[in-house]
Every structure is written in structure tokens, then in C-alpha cells.
Amino acid sequence: MEKKINLVAYHVPNIAVYHYAVxxxxxxxxxxxxxTLITRKNFYEKSSLESVPIQGLFxxxxxxxxxxxxxxxxxxxxxxxxxxxxxxxPKQVMHYAAQYVMPLDNSLDNIVTVHDIMPLIGTSKVKPxxxxxxxxxxxxxxxxxxxxxxTEYVGKQLEDxxxxxxxxxxxxxxxxxxxxxxxxxxxxxxxxLPLEKKLVLSVSGFNSNKNIPLIKELVHILxxxxxxxxxxxxxxxxxxxxxxxxxxxxxxxxxxxxxxxPSTDExxxxxxxxxxxxKLPMVVSDIExxxxxxxxxxxxxxxxxxxxxxxxxxxAIQNSENYISKAFERSKFFSFDNFKQRIRLYYSSILxxx
Numbered sequence: 001m002e003k004k005i006n007l008v009a010y011h012v013p014n015i016a017v018y019h020y021a022v023x024x025x026x027x028x029x030x031x032x033x034x035x036t037l038i039t040r041k042n043f044y045e046k047s048s049l050e051s052v053p054i055q056g057l058f059x060x061x062x063x064x065x066x067x068x069x070x071x072x073x074x075x076x077x078x079x080x081x082x083x084x085x086x087x088x089x090p091k092q093v094m095h096y097a098a099q100y101v102m103p104l105d106n107s108l109d110n111i112v113t114v115h116d117i118m119p120l121i122g123t124s125k126v127k128p129x130x131x132x133x134x135x136x137x138x139x140x141x142x143x144x145x146x147x148x149x150x151t152e153y154v155g156k157q158l159e160d161x162x163x164x165x166x167x168x169x170x171x172x173x174x175x176x177x178x179x180x181x182x183x184x185x186x187x188x189x190x191x192x193l194p195l196e197k198k199l200v201l202s203v204s205g206f207n208s209n210k211n212i213p214l215i216k217e218l219v220h221i222l223x224x225x226x227x228x229x230x231x232x233x234x235x236x237x238x239x240x241x242x243x244x245x246x247x248x249x250x251x252x253x254x255x256x257x258x259x260x261x262p263s264t265d266e267x268x269x270x271x272x273x274x275x276x277x278x279k280l281p282m283v284v285s286d287i288e289x290x291x292x293x294x295x296x297x298x299x300x301x302x303x304x305x306x307x308x309x310x311x312x313x314x315x316a317i318q319n320s321e322n323y324i325s326k327a328f329e330r331s332k333f334f335s336f337d338n339f340k341q342r343i344r345l346y347y348s349s350i351l352x353x354x
Contacts, residue, residue: 005032005111006083008104009051009097010039014272016172017115022151023173025050027340028347037076041070048343054079070133072102080104087122094348097128099141100134104153111146111350112337114138115155118209121263125208131265146350149270168346171293172268173339174331177246178277180254187301193239194227200313201280202238202258203231203249203271204263211285217306218260226313229256230278250299255277257317261285262303269293281320283312291304297327 005028010022014106017048018036023240025034027051036051042270056068056075056138070074077187096103103110118124119134130346141147142163148170150156156166180186188195191213200222204210219228219237227239234240241252259275273292275282284290285303299316332338 004092005347006092007034009034009036009096010072010101016268017113020113020115021318022050023336023339024095024097024343027336027343031347032095035079037068037072037079038109039101041076057306063331069101072105076104096141100137101136103140103167109145111148112141112144113148114141114154114158114163114186115150116154116265117161118265120161120265121157123209148346150291152195153292170339170342170346171334172270172273173336174334175246175276176336178250178274179294180251180277180279180328181251183255184255187251191251191255193229193255197225197227198258198314198317199239199256200226201231201259201275202228202261203234203254203259204233204261205280206233209263209265211264211303212313214262214303214306215260216307218307218310221306221310228260238253239315249274251280253280256280258283258307258313260313261290262301262306262309263287263290264285264303266290272298273331273334276327277334279324279328281316281324282327283309283316294327295330297323297330 007021007024009018020043021034022257025032025334034051034054038053049216058067058075066152077189093110094104097113099114100114117138119126119131120138121163142161143165145165147158147163147165147167149167150172153320154167154319155169158167171282185195193199202215205210215228216235219235222228228237229252230238230240232242234242248253253274258269259280259282261269261272261282263269263285265287266289272282272284272290276294276297282298284294284298286300299312334354
């Protein structure tokens, strides 16, 4: 079968939105060409082995808003022309894997995946020049005919923001690396974690919506027999891990007693699904996307109330049997097999109209 979907990723390879693109390609390699547009020099070596790296025309000078990202139609014009040369079908569809870079042409009958619009609604902070750029890109994508999102929550936000295209929800897939492991004690010994303490897991970056101040407050107000385990940017007073493989992360989930996720807003929430898949109890923010993901199989707290999180943590640990098996069953909804089926049906419906 001729490949008719050109999947284009721009983002840093070690973040979730890039992995989303990789999973799309893995679901449909028979109909998808996968390209990574390299906007910064140090990204070239990190691009997925499954993708074709495309280097920009301009020197790799500057940070996130360098010339290759600001002017992609010029920076990657030779690549775009090659896709539409006489030897290729003029009916190929472009699928932009994330929303924060300009599309390569003026066509609106393409696909974009919008993971969130938090900077545009004020729930995640970015620099003013970055915000102006994001607004410009999203104003174009708001008129695209086909829009993919991770949650119904984001879909509703896009409608309120003025998106006019057909919005479809296809959740981010759960990696097969996450599953329950017995024998918490042996896992803690392997990972160098304390055997005698209750371990509270936090998995996130330092983005403003991740609510890091609450985690820092919990470091001081949790009892002495509790310890926070951090995966991501380090926090003083925690046991910190960074730059680890999913196989190690799965062991950390299984070694801990509860996950906390105090985000003030999210487009999805991968650690929540990973916790459900490893049968780890959770205390998460009382926000709409977490209710949608968990279907209520968690404990919920006001993300502004560290004391409430501290109160619910031991309750979640002690009463986990009341909901943990249902949360585990819910995690299967996010399996890669289900994701693959959804993506292939979605592409088929679009290609049938081309």
C-alpha cells in the first residue's frame, strides 16, 4: 500500500509529545512516513530511529525559538517540495504531531495533534515571546479540518477557543513497560530505597502546572516515616531519580506506596495511567482531566491544599484495595493495541475522503 500520511514531529525527542508521534508510526508503518524536523543541533542524535531526520536550512543558533522553528516553510522548503514532487501522490496528508510549530503550507485539510493549550488559557506559564509564537501557530491550527486530542477535556477547551475542525479523542498509549511486580522489599533493595518508610512517588517536570511548590511543602509536613521519591527534576529532601529507562521507572512504581500528582492543569497525565497499570494507589488533583482518566478510581484533593494531600496519602495507602483493581482494569483502555486500532481507523476514515 502506498504511504499517504506524512507524520511530522518537531519536538524534543525525550518528551511525551514526541513519544506520541513514535507510537503513531509504530501503529501504522505501512501507511505512515515519519519525519523529525531538526530545529536544534543537539536534537539530531536524539531523534527516533524510526523517523527520518530532516535538518533545517539555518544554522542551529538560539534556543527554542531559533530561525528553523520561526520560519519552517523556508527552513524545510526542500523537504516539503520533495514530498510533493511529480513522483509522489498530490493527495498525501500531513499530520503535525504537536501544535506549537508553524505548518509547512497553507493547506487546512491536514491533521494536527493538540496536546494542550495551557499557555493560551493561563494555566501554564511561558515567556511572552513564546506565548506570541504559540498564539500564532494555534490560530492556524484552529482552522484545520482534522484535530486529534488526548482527552475530552482538551477537546472541549479547543471548541471554546474557537477550533472549527473535526475533533477526535485518541488517548496517549500506555507503554507495555508498566505492569505490577510482586515483592516490594526486593525492589527497594535493588533501587537503594529505604525499607522501613512509606514511599510517596512524584513523577513530573518543573513546568508551572506541575505544582512543584506543593511537593516541596509536603517534604516538610509529612511524618518522619514518609519519604518522597522524585522522578524528574530533583527536589531537596527527596530521593531523586532522573534520566532513567521505563524498565527502571516501572520498578520504582512498584516499590512505592502511593503516587501524588498535584497538577493545577493537564492535557493528559501519563504518570496517572502508569500508576493504575502498576496497581499503585493515587492521590491526584481534583481536576477534570484526572477524573476523566481515572473514572474516579483515585483519591482527589484540591491542588492548592498540601495539608489535604498529606491527610489523604495514608488513607489512600490503607484503603487501596477498595479501588486499585478497578483502576488497573481502567488502565487497559489505554493499551497500545487499543491505540493502534483507534489510529488506524482514524487514518482510514480520512484517507477514504481524500
